[in-house]
Amino acid sequence: MSEQDVNEALATAAIRVALDQAGESVATARTLLPGARARAEVTDALLGAAIRSVPRWHFAMLNDLERNDAFAVALERVVPRGAHVLDIGSGTGLLAMMAVKAGAGAVTTCEVNPVLAAVAEQIIAAHGLSDRIAVVPKLSTDLVVGVDLPRRADVVVSEIVDCGLVGEGVLPTVRHAREHLLEPGGVLLPESAVLYGALLDSQAVDGLNRVQSAAGLDVRLLNALATRGHFPVRLPTWPHRLLSASTEIAGFDFATGALTDEEVVVDFEVTESGTAHGLAVWFELRLGGGIALRNAPDNLASHWMQAFVPFAEPVGHAAGARLRIVFSWTGGRLSARQLDFVRAAEGIS
Numbered sequence: 001m002s003e004q005d006v007n008e009a010l011a012t013a014a015i016r017v018a019l020d021q022a023g024e025s026v027a028t029a030r031t032l033l034p035g036a037r038a039r040a041e042v043t044d045a046l047l048g049a050a051i052r053s054v055p056r057w058h059f060a061m062l063n064d065l066e067r068n069d070a071f072a073v074a075l076e077r078v079v080p081r082g083a084h085v086l087d088i089g090s091g092t093g094l095l096a097m098m099a100v101k102a103g104a105g106a107v108t109t110c111e112v113n114p115v116l117a118a119v120a121e122q123i124i125a126a127h128g129l130s131d132r133i134a135v136v137p138k139l140s141t142d143l144v145v146g147v148d149l150p151r152r153a154d155v156v157v158s159e160i161v162d163c164g165l166v167g168e169g170v171l172p173t174v175r176h177a178r179e180h181l182l183e184p185g186g187v188l189l190p191e192s193a194v195l196y197g198a199l200l201d202s203q204a205v206d207g208l209n210r211v212q213s214a215a216g217l218d219v220r221l222l223n224a225l226a227t228r229g230h231f232p233v234r235l236p237t238w239p240h241r242l243l244s245a246s247t248e249i250a251g252f253d254f255a256t257g258a259l260t261d262e263e264v265v266v267d268f269e270v271t272e273s274g275t276a277h278g279l280a281v282w283f284e285l286r287l288g289g290g291i292a293l294r295n296a297p298d299n300l301a302s303h304w305m306q307a308f309v310p311f312a313e314p315v316g317h318a319a320g321a322r323l324r325i326v327f328s329w330t331g332g333r334l335s336a337r338q339l340d341f342v343r344a345a346e347g348i349s
């Protein structure tokens with residue numbers, strides 16, 4: 001089968017999947033129409049649709065005590081008394097309620113998922129805070145100052161980062177917020193972040209996203225459907241070796257940085273011989289007030305796992321080599337490719 005035939009077959013199948021999903025969505029929506037709501041099976045369908053819309057990690061995230069404490073303390077330290085705070089991405093309304101506790105006069109919190117916006121509204125009401133916090137069921141980039149929030153905010157707080165920092169859209173979201181929703185000179189929380197990485201030798205981790213043969217049969221065609229970009233792995237749970245020291249890859253200043261898609265070239269010193277399958281990547285998120293969160297491999301308390309950024313092909317390297325990597329973040333996806341490598345012993349750089 002030629003590559004064109006494979007792509008044709010995948011495209012045809014993908015269209016069928018999309019049509020099936022669209023049909024299912026219409027069928028679910030019909031059962032949820034007001035006239036049909038009384039029936040018991042409809043209640044199940046309704047709850048099912050609501051559950052499916054909420055990513056499962058919300059539970060682990062809310063149970064991450066280190067994360068919650070860090071945001072509470074940072075808000076205490078940076079929110080001026082009586083300030084107007086905009087919280088982007090309400091979830092359950094946690095940060096909005098923390099902002100009130102920290103002294104905010106009024107909080108606007110927006111949430112793109114209408115199910116979560118409804119949950120946040122209920123939780124905020126149950127805490128008697130509805131007069132201080134307005135929930136707007138909208139994407140932050142759709143907010144209109146003077147309509148959805150009374151004026152630009154003195155403080156914009158958000159927690160929209162994934163294991164690889166950029167996967168939930170923090171860069172374009174903060175860029176838009178600082179330009180359109182924040183008072184000039186206002187406070188951004190978090191204030192900055194740094195990505196770190198190390199060369200990773202791990203057949204097990206690589207095997208989460210690459211196949212060769214199974215039971216003696218060649219199944220490599222599936223690799224056309226491998227995850228593109230980074231995905232989460234709890235590194236200490238997999239057999240692995242780091243072939244380099246932790247190396248700074250990129251820094252992001254949320255107040256002044258470009259916060260656009262970019263690529264950088266980073267050199268990694270190979271400290272141990274082995275096969276580099278990709279990069280293990282993690283972040284330091286500096287919230288403000290001297291508070292930072294990290295999802296480095298040794299931090300088992302964090303609900304954020306590490307991000308694995310696979311190389312197109314695993315490559316063997318000897319200790320002493322220097323590996324030049326082109327690392328990019330595009331549309332919320334981290335990618336890495338090996339540019340070339342030089343042996344330090346040969347003195348070439």
Ligand SMILES: C[S@@+](CC[C@H](N)C(=O)[O-])C[C@H]1O[C@@H](n2cnc3c(N)ncnc32)[C@H](O)[C@@H]1O
Binds near residue numbers: 111113139
């Ligand atoms: C990681 S959760 C954090 C929830 C809550 N702030 C907390 O810390 O517990 C991020 C939430 O932001 C929402 N979200 C992401 N980007 C958004 C945006 N630009 N505008 C509004 N909501 C957004 C997601 O749907 C999700 O519920």
